[in-house]
Amino acid sequence: MKKIAILGATGSIGRQALDIIERSPERFCVTALTAHKSSDTLISLAKKFGVKYIGLTGTSGDAEFEKKVPKGVKVGFGIQGLIESCREGDPDVVLIAVVGIAGLPPLIECLDRGTDIALANKEALVCGGHIVKQKQALSRAEIFPVDSELCAVYQCLKGVDTTGLRRVILTASGGPFLRWSKEEIQNATVEQALRHPNWRMGKKITVDCATYMNKGLEIIETKWLFDITPEMIDVVVHRQSIIHSMIEYSDGAVIAQMGPTDMRQPIQYAFGHPERLGSVVGHLDFAALGTLTFEAPDTDKFPCLRHAMDALREGGAIPVIMNAANEAAVELFLEKKISFGDIEKSIAFAMNKFAHLKANTLLDIYNTDTQVKKYVYNNF
Numbered sequence: 534m535k536k537i538a539i540l541g542a543t544g545s546i547g548r549q550a551l552d553i554i555e556r557s558p559e560r561f562c563v564t565a566l567t568a569h570k571s572s573d574t575l576i577s578l579a580k581k582f583g584v585k586y587i588g589l590t591g592t593s594g595d596a597e598f599e600k601k602v603p604k605g606v607k608v609g610f611g612i613q614g615l616i617e618s619c620r621e622g623d624p625d626v627v628l629i630a631v632v633g634i635a636g637l638p639p640l641i642e643c644l645d646r647g648t649d650i651a652l653a654n655k656e657a658l659v660c661g662g663h664i665v666k667q668k669q670a671l672s673r674a675e676i677f678p679v680d681s682e683l684c685a686v687y688q689c690l691k692g693v694d695t696t697g698l699r700r701v702i703l704t705a706s707g708g709p710f711l712r713w714s715k716e717e718i719q720n721a722t723v724e725q726a727l728r729h730p731n732w733r734m735g736k737k738i739t740v741d742c743a744t745y746m747n748k749g750l751e752i753i754e755t756k757w758l759f760d761i762t763p764e765m766i767d768v769v770v771h772r773q774s775i776i777h778s779m780i781e782y783s784d785g786a787v788i789a790q791m792g793p794t795d796m797r798q799p800i801q802y803a804f805g806h807p808e809r810l811g812s813v814v815g816h817l818d819f820a821a822l823g824t825l826t827f828e829a830p831d832t833d834k835f836p837c838l839r840h841a842m843d844a845l846r847e848g849g850a851i852p853v854i855m856n857a858a859n860e861a862a863v864e865l866f867l868e869k870k871i872s873f874g875d876i877e878k879s880i881a882f883a884m885n886k887f888a889h890l891k892a893n894t895l896l897d898i899y900n901t902d903t904q905v906k907k908y909v910y911n912n913f
């Protein structure tokens with residue numbers, strides 16, 4: 534029986550993870566669950582899965598909430614709620630599926646404790662990749678990427694000789710605005726940005742897909758997860774999202790990982806590892822699929838990808854600044870306070886204005902993140 538803690542249990546990944554667990558009660562159980570503000574859903578999930586610890590990060594809980602907490606269930610608030618969720622009940626795997634830089638502290642905690650991590654959260658590695666690498670070198674914990682593209686690269690690279698590896702090719706769906714003009718994209722509405730053609734996900738990542746920042750975050754994650762240099766990371770637009778990513782060798786051989794467009798596949802892979810469990814997402818019917826298409830990403834129409842490529846090459850605090858500006862700008866966009874085009878503008882502006890900031894230590898990273906976000910909230 535694998536004991537699993539789910540951080541971000543009320544979200545898109547969290548709920549799909551709980552679906553996997555519910556289908557295999559003989560294999561998996563839940564030790565802890567967290568949410569940000571969805572306290573009622575969190576409590577009902579805690580009851581359903583018999584969980585003894587819950588974490589609530591976005592509110593400190595009131596008397597009304599206290600009354601609803603089932604007897605014998607411990608509650609932690611704020612960042613402590615995330616950290617304690619990595620400890621309580623001694624989980625074998627912690628799924629980090631919270632949004633934003635909030636994923637970094639639990640990732641560090643798991644590495645320090647030697648607890649395996651199923652990592653859906655992208656922002657933690659983007660901001661703290663160098664510290665994560667140092668910790669990982671001293672830890673027995675393994676990081677299983679849950680992002681479909683990174684899980685694909687993980688599977689392609691697993692157990693193979695990487696001598697002669699030429700490049701990693703991440704696929705991108707192209708998002709909702711692939712065929713839109715540059716001018717139309719600038720003024721896209723929230724509703725339009727949230728209409729992803731292939732995936733149903735949380736709002737922040739869906740907007741990131743529309744700007745291509747999602748792919749930008751993934752190229753930086755790829756560097757840290759697989760020790761790949763920036764020149765060896767490529768992106769290709771693959772509209773159907775059937776090939777989740779590929780690796781290419783110097784002799785021209787390409788290995789691709791394919792599968793249905795359902796996040797439960799990578800989640801199940803991370804939970805079941807090293808075993809391959811029965812599919813809950815069906816199987817590909819290639820004849821029915823017909824054609825798979827590929828095209829180059831247009832970084833003129835989607836400059837966020839270009840900013841991320843710059844951040845990947847420059848390193849230091851630049852990825853932290855880019856990520857912080859993006860997190861703040863996406864929030865403002867979702868609140869309809871800025872335009873879609875302003876997301877990219879605020880990122881470009883912040884990467885220039887705050888280039889002098891540091892990200893050497895965890896404290897530097899959090900300070901830089903706070904400073905950049907504050908600026909974006911107040912000036913855009």
Ligand SMILES: NC(=O)c1ccc[n+]([C@@H]2O[C@H](COP(=O)([O-])OP(=O)(O)OC[C@H]3O[C@@H](n4cnc5c(N)ncnc54)[C@H](OP(=O)(O)O)[C@@H]3O)[C@@H](O)[C@H]2O)c1
Nearest residue numbers: 541542543544545546569570571631635653654655734735
């Ligand atoms: N969805 C996907 O298919 C997918 C695929 C690959 C990678 N990812 C990555 O996985 C992460 C989660 O994505 P998602 O789509 O599942 O997001 P989501 O649906 O918005 O869910 C986010 C979860 O985290 C909680 N949360 C929100 N803000 C938080 C904060 N500041 N601190 C701690 N917890 C917070 C939410 O609680 P409340 O419900 O209370 O707000 C919810 O439980 C993101 O980093 C995303 O990039 C997602």
